[in-house]
Structure formats: C-alpha cells, structure tokens
Amino acid sequence: MKLIITGGAGFIGSNFIYYELKQHPEDEFICLDKLTYAGNLSSLKDAMQQPNFKFVKGDIADRDFVYSLFEGEKPDVVVNFAAESHVDRSILEPELFLKTNVIGTGVLMDACRKYGIKRYHQVSTDEVYGDLPLDRPDLFFTETTPLHTSSPYSASKASADLLVLAYHRTYGLPVTISRCSNNYGPYHFPEKLIPLMIINALHDKALPVYGDGANVRDWLYVEDHCSAIDLIIRHGRDGEVYNVGGHNEKSNLVVVKIILKALGKSEDLITFVKDRPGHDRRYAIDQTKIHNELGWLPQTKFEDGIAKTIEWYLDNKDWWQEIISGEYQNYYKKMYGNKF
Ligand code: NAD
Ligand code: TYD
Secondary structure, three states: OEEEEEOOOOHHHHHHHHHHHHHOOOOEEEEEEOOOOOOOHHHHOOHHHOOOEEEEEOOOOOHHHHHHHHHHHOOOEEEEOOOOOOHHHHHHOOHHHHHHHHHHHHHHHHHHHHHOOOEEEEEEEHHHHOOEOOOOOOOOEOOOOOOOOOOHHHHHHHHHHHHHHHHHHHHOOOEEEEEEOOEEOOOOOOOOHHHHHHHHHHOOOOEEEEOOOOOEEEOEEHHHHHHHHHHHHHHOOOOEEEEEOOOOEEEHHHHHHHHHHHHOOOHHHEEEEOOOOOOOOEOOEOOHHHHHHHOOOOOOOHHHHHHHHHHHHHHOHHHHHHHHOOOHHHHHHHHHOOOO
C-alpha cells in the first residue's frame, strides 16, 4: 500500500511516520509538507534513511502541485495531518488557518476524487466540540456532541470536518475522521504547553500559565494517537468519526507542577498571565466507539509518558535549541512580551 502523509514534518505526523515504518515495513510512505515554522526536516532524519520513505516539499492548498503529485504517485491512502495547529497563532492571524485547514483539505479531497483512493483520513481534534464546564465531570464529548467551536483554529478544523463528511455523502469518497484530545511526546513544537514549560524550566525562566491555570485538558501520549489512526485507516468504517482520548484529565497547573517536580525546579517559576481570549475550560473524550469497534485503548500512563517526554527533551537539546534560536523568538516576544 502507498500512503501520502501530509504534515509529516510536524509533531504528530513525524511520530506517525516512525510508527508506520515500524508497524508496516511492507508499505510505502510519502511525506508531503510545506515546512512552515512548525515543520522540521530534522524530525525525519532517521525516516530519510529508509528505502520505502520519501519526502516532498509542497503546499496542500496548491492545487496544481497536489494534482501532479497524485498523478505521479497514485496513492492508496491519504492521511492529512497538515494544518496550522496553534490556537494562540489563530487568534493573532486567523486567515492562514482558513487557507491551510479548510481550502487545503478541500484540495486534497478533490485530488482523491480525481485520481481515486481507498481511504482519505482527516486528523481532527476534540476542540471542534467546544468545551465542557469544570463542575460537570460526568460530561464527555461523544461523536454526536454538536460542533460548537471557540477559536479560529477550532472553527477551521470543524469546517474541514464538515467538508470531509460532505464529500463522503455527495461523492461517496471513502473518508474517516479522528478527533483526538491533546497529545504530548517527542518532536512537540516548543510553543505548546508541555514542551514550552519543560524548556522554560530548564532555563529557569518564568512559566506563563494562562488565567488561573484551572483549565483541563485530556492528555494522550502521541504514540497512542498514532496507533488509533493506524487502526482507523486500515479497519475503520467509511464515513465514520472516531473520538480518541486518554481519560487522563489534568488541569494546566497540575501539569506544570509535575514538570517542575520532575526537573527539580521551584514552583516559584510559575507566573500567572492574562488569559487566552475564548479559552476553552475543559476537554474530555468518551472513547467508547473506537474501543468497541476497533479494540483501541491507550497504552501509556501519564506518569510514564511525561517521564519519557522530559527525557527526550533532555536528550535532544539540539533539536529544540535550533528552533528556539530562530524566528520563534519573534513569536515569543509578541505573545509573552519582554519580561519572560
Ligand atoms: P504541527 O503544527 O506540529 O505540524 C503541522 C505540520 O503541517 C507541519 O509540519 C507544517 O509544516 C505542515 N503544514 C502546515 N501547513 C501546510 C500546508 N499548507 N501544506 C503542507 N504542509 C503544511 O501540528 P501537530 O500538533 O502535529 O498536529 C497535526 C494535526 O493533528 C493537525 O491537523 C491538528 O489539528 C491535529 N491535532 C493535534 C493535536 C495536538 O495535541 N497537537 C490534537 C488533536 C489533533
Ligand atoms: P496548548 O498546548 O496551546 O493546546 P490547546 O490550546 O490546543 O489545548 O495549550 C494547552 C493548555 O495550556 C491550554 O489550556 C492553554 C494553556 N497554556 C498556558 O497556560 N500557557 C501557555 O504558555 C500555553 C502555550 C498554553
């Protein structure tokens, strides 16, 4: 089988490529990535050594480019990770999110229609459901929870999901969608909560916690997300949405304290800053459907996953030092000001 994996130079995409190369050495993999600020070829260094892996630089929203790639490669499966993925950036600059996340998804699906495909898989997010109240721990997102987005990022992802389902109903395109909770693990770009806090703590810099730090996320180790997508693309039912989550809810403050403790740093580094506009309070996934239909369950406990993640950042300083020394500095100053 030949798979095109878009956004494979990003966090989850690169982890997915390594997962697939290990689990399915008989398959062929093409990574299509624009290499935006979030894409990193160094994350794919080891994959580049494999004869059944190829990297192609390009934009999923560039129709001519995407069509010529599909015409030449004739993929069986497309897994679309490519996206602008950071909520804070979507608040600063929403338009790019529409272009990549919505138009780009449409272009990929048109290419699938034109050249034929066994499966198009859209990697989506639990953020399409909006948020849950903090005082109702009995509530979870199911696949039938209405879409109710808060940020330009989540609105663009929900729009893409609707387009994917419309292509299934109208054109019969064989699609699946996964809606996953927050991931953590190796190759996570340092603008996101967990890597940002690890790196700031290592530098004894302030840890900027939004609002009161009580917002809750359902954290899933990235490899568990990869195993879920692998099952869905190979055994999931056409036209179906699958929620993926860890049943591992933690407030941001708790996560930050766990990181500080693991690194032997003082909680005095925690600094409460102005809240994110429209900040979702709680995400929590009901993963009954994927468990019942495909037998999926997360394998990594948070204590183990966070320990492995911290170790990875300690062992791979070159990877993140290169990132934070470049354009990232401008973004950081714009977001957090000069005092951090
Ligand atoms: P990321 O920002 O780390 O990586 C995105 C990748 O897409 C980068 O390599 C970037 O270069 C590439 N890209 C961006 N625009 C492109 C374009 N126009 N054409 C081709 N490539 C382009 O993101 P991530 O955290 O790995 O997330 C991957 C996917 O998973 C996204 O669709 C995101 O919405 C979804 N998701 C993420 C999480 C999470 O916790 N990170 C949770 C659920 C779902
Ligand atoms: P993030 O990693 O941006 O993921 P998402 O917004 O998609 O869930 O943020 C996770 C949580 O951490 C979210 O509630 C916002 C919060 N947060 C901070 O408190 N400080 C920060 O500097 C960042 C980046 C996030």
